[in-house]
Amino acid sequence: xxxxxxxxxxLRQIAGLTQAELAKRVGVSQSFIAKIENGKIDPKFSIIxxxxxxxxxxxxxxDTAEKIMHSPVIVAHEKDDILSVxxxxxxxxxxxxxxxxxxxxxxxxxYDYVLLRKIISNNIKKLTxxxxxxxxxxxxxxxxxxxxxxxxxSKYSVVLVIDDKLHxxxxxxxxxxxxxLVKHKLEEPx
Numbered sequence: 001x002x003x004x005x006x007x008x009x010x011l012r013q014i015a016g017l018t019q020a021e022l023a024k025r026v027g028v029s030q031s032f033i034a035k036i037e038n039g040k041i042d043p044k045f046s047i048i049x050x051x052x053x054x055x056x057x058x059x060x061x062x063d064t065a066e067k068i069m070h071s072p073v074i075v076a077h078e079k080d081d082i083l084s085v086x087x088x089x090x091x092x093x094x095x096x097x098x099x100x101x102x103x104x105x106x107x108x109x110x111y112d113y114v115l116l117r118k119i120i121s122n123n124i125k126k127l128t129x130x131x132x133x134x135x136x137x138x139x140x141x142x143x144x145x146x147x148x149x150x151x152x153x154s155k156y157s158v159v160l161v162i163d164d165k166l167h168x169x170x171x172x173x174x175x176x177x178x179x180x181l182v183k184h185k186l187e188e189p190x
Contacts, residue, residue, distance in 0.1 A: 028047065
């Protein structure tokens with residue numbers, strides 16, 4: 001999953017760095033950082049990872065996943081037909097939905113963009129949640145420090161919070177994390 005480059009700007013600001021300071025730390029020019037943030041260039045993944053890693057070193061938050069996760073998790077069951085999956089996603093205004101088996105254990109996740117491709121290219125009457133799901137994103141415990149979660153979001157758009165039996169306890173999206181970081185930064189004494 002390629003990160004939204006506008007999020008890089010937000011993270012840079014949260015870290016308290018100027019474009020020039022970040023550029024120096026990463027070994028690129030300030031104009032290169034500006035072009036990335038404005039979506040004018042499509043940099044190599046290695047550069048984006050280097051930028052994210054540098055920014056994450058600058059952000060130190062002691063809270064855990066439990067503080068920002070959405071709970072309870074809206075889920076689809078593996079045998080749910082495609083219409084019920086789409087209805088849940090529309091009703092709850094979500095772009096991804098975890099899939100569970102009969103024991104309520106996580107087995108996959110459905111992303112809206114994958115669902116769209118499957119609907120276009122298949123007979124939707126036969127589609128079930130298990131036929132359109134993708135592999136699970138990273139799974140974490142509710143005690144996972146936010147700094148550890150930050151690293152996952154350089155590659156993934158969502159993480160799932162689980163108990164020790166693979167039951168979903170919460171979900172955290174990249175937008176949730178960015179929102180939390182912005183609020184956290186605003187609450188800091190200047």
